[in-house]
Amino acid sequence: MWKGFVLQQSLVKLINFMKIDHSKKQLEILEKAAALFRDKGYAATSMRELAQAVNLKVSSIYSHFSSKEAILQVICFENAQKFTQNMASIEAQYNNPLQQLEALINLHIEIALEDTTSVTAFNDEWRHLGEARLEEFLSLRKEYEMKFCAIIEAGIAEGTIQDIQPQTIFYTILSSIRWLYDWYKPNKKLEAILIKEQVLRLLLRGIVSE
Template structure:
């Protein structure tokens, strides 16, 4: 990918995060990369192409991690911990892209929207299977697996608003705190 094209994608991700996809205009984007609007179209096919790349790159990434975890040791508690750690790691490494992936995917048009939903559903199904396994072995509390899953997945969504501002806390500390919160909860017992 050419340097200009790369810059366009990076600035677009930032813009989509700040304003949301529909409110982000190609004029905004052009001004940020210091090009005219029409010049953008020498590098990309259109606005939605950018959203598609962000969404599917991330979806593929998460599915790849899931496949690795499934191939690894058959220990549900460790598998869940690995998945959460990966979510945190990915979110911190490329918080802009992950945020857009999380919040803006619904603005994909068909048939991309359906394709994306399928991948998402697949990921959730496989995650829930791991949680169910852990419950069968008595490692996990008998919560509804879906509730447990979504509580974990969404609890990472505040990072992009909050973490950049709070430099005092290290990535390691952040990871261990979130992991402790989700695995052990707030209350002592």
């Protein structure tokens, strides 16, 4: 049995450039906004609620962000960058397609377990971006998808990955991890390790036991 995935856990370092370029108050607003967007959705979250959550009057928020959508933009694009940059570092680190894929799955699981709020908002609420920004966002997303699928494709050619449409594998991986955002409560560190190992095994080896 192939056991490579046991060896390379936790090698991926998460880059937190969200903390660069923003003032303390901006960061506070971004965090609370992400939490509200995650819990109630972007459209159902009002600026009045957000203001209350950060102990400001509504108008004061506009000293930090030009609009409600501007806040969503930061959340969406900084998270998109996070995934793109991590993928680049993974590609540099491994040259084996299967190891790259495993590291990518690991990356997505780790991000899901570590940063529940911001990434969830990014995952679910990007569609509320305005037309221009939405187009930009979708193009970034498409680029990420193509790189991801290229790795899968290489693994299929090599014979280490099942011969299934790369897009199907890609979408299945990405969405299969999404329940972590909704269900995982970041209390127990031990449980996180167990979940990570089990989800990874489930995706790589399947449900059926030999």
